[in-house]
Amino acid sequence: MTRQRNDSSQGNRKRNPVEQQLMDPISQSESILERLIFRNRPAMLILFFLISLVLGYQAMGLKPDASFEKMIPGSHPYIQNFMSHREDLAGLGNSIRIAVEARDGDIFTAEYQELLKQVTDEVFFIPGVDRSALKSLWTPNVRWKEVTEEGFVGGAVIPNDYDGSDNSLEQLRQNTLRSGQVGRLVANDFKSSIIHAPLFDINPETGARLDYQAFSAQLEEVIRDKYQTDQFQIHITGFAKVVGDLIEGASEVVMFFLLALIITAILLYLYTRCLRSALVALSCSMLAVIWQLGLLHSLGYGLDPYSMLVPFLVFAIAVSHGVQIINGITMESAQGAEPLAAARRSFRSLYIPGLTALFSDGIGFITLMVIDIAVIQELAVAAAIGVAVVVLTNLLLLPVLMSYLSISPKALSHVAAQATANSLAQQQVEGRIAKRSLWTLFQGFTRPRTAMVTVVVAGLLFAFGVNISRDLKIGDLDPGTPELRPDSRYNLDNAFMTSNYSTSSDIFVVMVETEAEQCASFENLDLIDRFQWEMANVKGVQSALSLADVAKSTLSGLSEGSLKWHALSRNQYLLNAALAYVPQGMVNAQCSLTPVLIFLNDHKADTLERVISAAELFAKNHNTDSIQFQLAAGNSGIEAATNRVIGTAQYQMLAWVYGVVGLLCLITFRSWRTLVCIIVPLALTSVLCQALMTFLGIGVKVATLPVIALGVGIGVDYGIYIYSRLESYLSQGMALSEAYLLTLMTTGRAVAFTGLTLAIGVGTWLLSPIKFQADMGVLLTFMFLWNMLGALVLLPALAYFLIKPKVISSVMMEGGEGSSSGMHTPALGIAPVQSIDRAQAVDFSEKKEQLFPATEFPEVSKASQHDEVKANDFNDDSNVSKDQNNSGDIKDAIQ
Structure with missing residues (x-):
């Protein structure tokens, strides 16, 4: 009876930490x-x-998946500005450039021009290419213009009557020199020319997103592999090619x-x-x-x-x-x-x-x-x-x-x-x-x-x-594409483009917004011209191009090419006449947007930061209700954002x-x-x-x-x-x-x-x-x-x-900080005692040695044997009571 009362009192009292651990090994x-x-x-x-x-x-x-829009920060103000004017900025976002190089001689040969024509046609029919904005010596939107005694004359660089004869090739040479494309579509050494192809992110024919892996593979298959020979070399650059090469390598x-x-x-x-x-x-x-x-x-x-x-x-x-x-x-x-x-x-x-x-x-x-x-x-x-x-x-x-x-x-x-x-x-x-x-x-x-x-x-x-x-x-520290090896084919192609063309593939675009029909006003053009001059003098900038350049060149032409007239006229009628034939992409249909193209030496982080700082400072000092300088488009502008x-x-x-x-x-x-x-x-x-x-x-x-x-x-x-x-x-x-x-x-x-x-x-x-x-x-x-x-x-x-x-x-x-419930200690053989001080541990150690024989493992408690049941016992609820009885015996022994 006394034993029962003692057991009852012991069951009702609060167990000490050692007992609690032995009787309730897991939570x-x-x-x-x-x-x-x-x-x-x-x-x-x-x-x-x-x-x-x-x-x-x-x-x-x-499958591999990549897109141009995934790579850019969509909510950044630069990107929002670009996306709002994307339709008016054809070719200034996602595009590729294909350079066809003549290893022997120059581009003014019948063989080269035939090859260039075939490559241009192949690119034209590749799904995803914006055909309306495609540019090559063989596309009608690349034109030449000349001032004569009778006024302006001009036409397509390669006319409809081109036949590959010596006379036609000489005419082509003259048209190229007068087109203003040397350094842009035509290399400075006349040994190569570029096909510039803007891309759609969404194919307008199928509505499907552009598959960059397939697109890059198609460029290799129908362009490089098909037309590259010992006499002619193909170089391809652009975001789509970078992603394609990354997927191929990845x-x-x-x-x-x-x-x-x-x-x-x-x-x-x-x-x-x-x-x-x-x-x-x-x-x-x-x-x-x-x-x-x-x-x-x-x-x-x-x-x-x-x-x-x-x-x-x-x-x-x-x-x-x-x-x-x-x-x-x-x-x-x-x-x-x-x-x-x-x-x-x-x-x-x-x-x-x-x-x-x-x-x-x-x-x-x-x-x-x-x-x-x-x-x-x-x-x-x-x-x-x-x-x-x-x-x-x-x-x-x-x-x-x-x-x-x-x-x-x-x-x-x-x-x-x-x-x-x-x-x-x-x-x-x-x-x-x-x-x-x-x-x-x-x-x-x-x-x-x-x-x-x-x-x-x-x-x-x-x-x-x-x-x-x-x-x-922040950003790239080397020229080219740092994601690829310096000796990769893409970076070698990019190095070729940079060293042979005056206009870099790294383009930073500032969008100038004006009121409708006011992009050609003298006040706005003058401010654009000043902005262009300041940006052209920033370290790391190769050159800059704007609507003001077009106006000045045309006014000079209207005055028989006199350099004295290579300036902006305050006469608005002359300015309007000068801008009657603006190249595609330099102004939108409402004359409320015109881009300033800034060609950079590279897209290194320092270069981009200098350009951004200069552009933002100018915009901060000169933006008004009638004109706004908005950053930024172009591949370098997107990278800057x-x-x-x-x-x-x-x-x-x-x-x-x-x-x-x-x-x-x-x-x-x-x-x-x-x-x-x-x-x-x-x-x-x-x-x-x-x-x-x-x-x-x-x-x-x-x-x-x-x-x-x-x-x-x-x-x-x-x-x-x-x-x-x-x-x-x-x-x-x-x-x-x-x-x-x-x-x-x-x-x-x-x-x-x-x-x-x-x-x-x-x-x-x-x-x-x-x-x-x-x-x-x-x-x-x-x-x-x-x-x-x-x-x-x-x-x-x-x-x-x-x-x-x-x-x-x-x-x-106290059940406070440091608790790590459920932590079992295999080396010791028992679950850790969650509430025990050093004195209690020593006392418990002495008692457990009396209860269970020692083993070769130091400090291993045989008290864990109460939890050492057979495998099938884990599927038997009766073992719960067995463990409790064993724990009760251990509890009595401790006391």
Whole structure:
């Protein structure tokens, strides 16, 4: 009777932390999810199999997708101005230029002209070309004009009676010289000429979006391959060709993906020493990629050249989390757990930190949506979808599959050998053995002097990185197209255009808006002329062209070519007469818009910034109600707008990424100290990455802007896993040094393996023919390695100053910050005691030694045997009462 009353009183009183942990090893929320998954394993496998079939079929329909409008910031004022006048600015947006070069002789031969005519006809019939604005020596809109005693005479550069004879060719030479096209459509050395073809983004015949891959392939097939010979060379430039070449080169990323897959498989096997677990982890990671691609196609998305690397990043994230799951299962199996028990315990201990890390990844990627460039926003969507499917394939499916498979004896023997080494290492911590290992070297970062030096060095590196990254530029830093190799065919073609023509392919356009029928008024033309003169004298500008030039040339012609009259007349009637025959594209039908064309030496970031600053200053000082200078069109104007958006968005993106990741860490761990320990290493890596970009001459642009966000998203996984495991040991009252050593022996191994494996895999991108992919490979490799080192080196050093076992214990007793519910500790064999101080831990340690015999594993509690049930017991509700009875016996023994 007394015993019953004592039992009753003990049942009613508040249990101490040790009892609570033993009787309630997992929380209710975890129990529900765990039971739902593991009690329905066959149904889950069937469901995953069916979903995989459907999404695999969908993934087969995924195609490369790119468009001009996706590459530009649609809400930027420059782009809005351009789009509102797009119909009046034919050829000043998306266009291609095809140069036909005569290697021997010049363009004034019958053979060359016949070839040029054939190429012009081929281009004319390519779908997507704006035929009304096509320009070539063979199109009627390219004309010559001459002043004679009888007035103006002129006509098409190649007349209708051209027959290829010597007289016709001489007439063609004269017409070309009088056309004003030398340096524009005709090379300065007369050895080549250009076909200029504006493009439609939407095919007006079919209503379909222009397929840049097919368009670029058609240019190669029906133009270059067909007409290029030893005598004639074809050069092609323009946005469509850039995208086409990027897609063509990016398709080779499949080879690098396969190479990375093989490398990862080999390293994963060497790490696990178990072929079946390595294959399962690899298969689940590949399944995540297939699901992601299938979902993208189902949602109407495609893969553009900039998002083709996202599937590999998803694979990298999946491997990272898969390694943690396999590592946990292996540790449990080494202690004698059956496959199902090992899988459940590993899931129980890792799904909270894994889910937190993946949620941080996904939210971090979603922050890229703040950048108003569609291609980056689609990259963010693709990455976020990939992270979401990793939760299903690697946090849920992988442990379910492993619950049917056992870890190989070879792997268990390997773990047992490591466990023995770990036991010796822990004894070394206690001063019994002086032997040192790699992990004890890393453990040194929790010691006072080493921690102080580490934090100081990190601070110096941070200051160094900030100082260097001040010179980081926005936009392109090299001529040509930096996304491609300098020796790529496109950049060689672009170099040919730049060196042989006076008018660059880099065109910055300022749109001058006036009242209707007032574009030719003297006051407006005079102001346009002054603006043109100022812009022509900006450093980096080759030349400028405006309606004022047309008016002055025509007035001079009306006066028998007298240079005295090569000026704007105040007589409005003369101006009106001079502008009777304005070239196409220089004025709209209402005479309310006229462009000023500014030809640049290049589109480097500094050049664009100088041009923008000068144009904006002039517009600010001279814009009135009657005339407005609106920026900007042309390929350089669009790129300038993109640079402005990226320059602003990079800081917003970093603020959002770190803000969201920090908030999630704060919610999960409920400790600002933990937040500092996890975020500071990431911040250091970001700053050093920007310094590396500065050192390597890589500007911040569409291709490189997402790298930092992706690096932070993946890198935060390391810190979360390391700290979660460290906290579980600290919660048992261990000293920081001891707790961190055990953390290194378990989670630290997996983090180090993941960081090195992913760095090696991403390093294969350096071989890519696409330069921006190689740049991303360098930056991501750097971030993977530094994030890994930050988690293993800087995090424990910061923890020495910020995290104390006493703080962890007291906070957990109150259910406050630092809680990490559900964190199971395979190395110890029991779930961590969530509310225990050092004195209680020592007392509990003494009592458990009396209850259960010791093993070869240091500090391994046999109290975990109450949870060491057979695999099929997890499917039997009766085991709940058995565990409670066992826990009650343990509780009595403790008291």
